[in-house]
Amino acid sequence: MVRTVWGVDSASAVSPSLFECVVNQFGKPEYWGRYLTTVENVSDGLTQEEIQFLQDNRIKIMPIYNVFREAVGYRQGEITATNAIFHARRLGIPTGTFIFANIEHFFMIDEAWLRGWIDAFYPSGFKPDFYNDPVRGQFNEAFCQAVINHKRVKEQAVLWSAEPENGVTTKQNRPRTFAPATPDCDALVWGWQYGRDAEECPIDTNLIDRKLYESLW
Template sequence: MRVTPGYTILFAVLIMAISGFISFYNIGKNNSMDNKATIIITNTVENNIYGSVGKVDTVISNQVSNGTANLENNIMNNGNGDGNGEISSSIENDVNKTSGDLKNNITNSVEGDGNYRFSNSTQNELGDEADINVRNTVENKASGTDGDPPSPSPEVMWGIDSASETTESFYACVRENFGDPTVFGRYLETRENISRGLTPQQVSLIHSKGDYILPIFNNFNDATGYENGVNEAREAIGYAQDLGIPSGVALFADIEPTYPVDAEFIRGWFETISASSYESGIYGIFDPQRALYQSYNAAVQSNNAILEENYIWTASPNVGITTQAEAPEFNPEAPEGSLALAWQYGIDADTCNIDTNLFDGELLKVLWKPGS
């Protein structure tokens, strides 16, 4: 396939439901794109397997040379019931004289008492003149009715948040000095001398990098009172809807350490967001000595659903800015039993104006994912 320079290519989604004793061999192949084009390739194959199969082979193969490329390959195998079979997933990339991003994702999930055998393979051939960022992710999840096996520990993702406007030069700064984020925390609205709000253009740029967006609402400086919590939550919902943030995404109230805070605000925020199509989240320094920590526990006493359903993004402890490669072990501080799935472990980098974070992979389910 030859591409006219400057054009964009987008490959579609292939979904299959499989049952019975059968074999499949699925190939998505994008050959020899050798002009200096802007290339976007997204290959997604989903195999939903009900019952028994002989063998399912899925192969995605990309050959790209010259130009700028954003390649994303996704293979998802879902086994259900008490069947059996062999499921093989393979991703092959041959990249030369190309810059950009390459992401390979393989997810295998089994529910029930089936006996499925999975094999996964990712092969990246990068030529001497390739300047491309590569991330490979393989996730295996299994649960059965006859003695559930222990779930694997969720993967921890590195990410950033920033009050600055998101541009290509900003991304270049982050990648050159820190690493390649998976999650990007950004503000819903602009506050003069404080934060630059998200725009549709910035959303498109962040998602084009394959990054998830964590939406932050900070258009207040007083976190006290139930009605105040309700009103701020309603305003956040309005911003989210205007931006086109899909349902199921968590909106995080930014409670800074200088703000007064009480349990009623937390309850008002949580109950209003939870009654909408969005999920509730709260950011702050959840140090046990802080008023936020104590107010959160008091709010839980009034409504235990806060403990079970509200997502916490904590800035405690603060161990300092690092690169992605030097990030600490995931060790957030927050109320016992809470959904503390995000940790801002370093703040105020001198370069690029970012904070550095770690995110439990479970949080990705309630972030604004690319393509949604």
């Protein structure tokens, strides 16, 4: 049985008021997924103040990069990964940490971009990952083709699945079985965003494999 760890992610910065809302309404998360940079009207970027606040509360950070709107082309995958690595270093995130590319189901996606992301991460010391929807959109086909074309994808890519969406729960009422949707090929699916867009606080709820948790910051 997979040993899982409960946590949340948010596009909003973790202020004391948001933290209090989450703890009071859902329970204290063990990790918090946050974006490396600000994208106007989409996400607040991590700041040193926010990092210190999370660390003071003994909450690990799950870094996400989302400054792209399609995942097409090997060279573009390399460039996007290089930018993500730059921002991870700028924020002081240590090597060995997983960094997630935020690939939404409505993106154009091809296998070359995924290979480019993986290859650019290879010498960096960081670990390459994909937030994805293996049910809707083009990720399933692109990923499985990338696995066929490049063994490094199968060996190194860790996936954070957006399906199935069972609904937001408290920490106490989290799913007891780790059951994320997976691609139609061999994959390391270590994350599951099982609940999205909580009404009480602007967060999503997640379960992750302890192997992933141990390599967060």
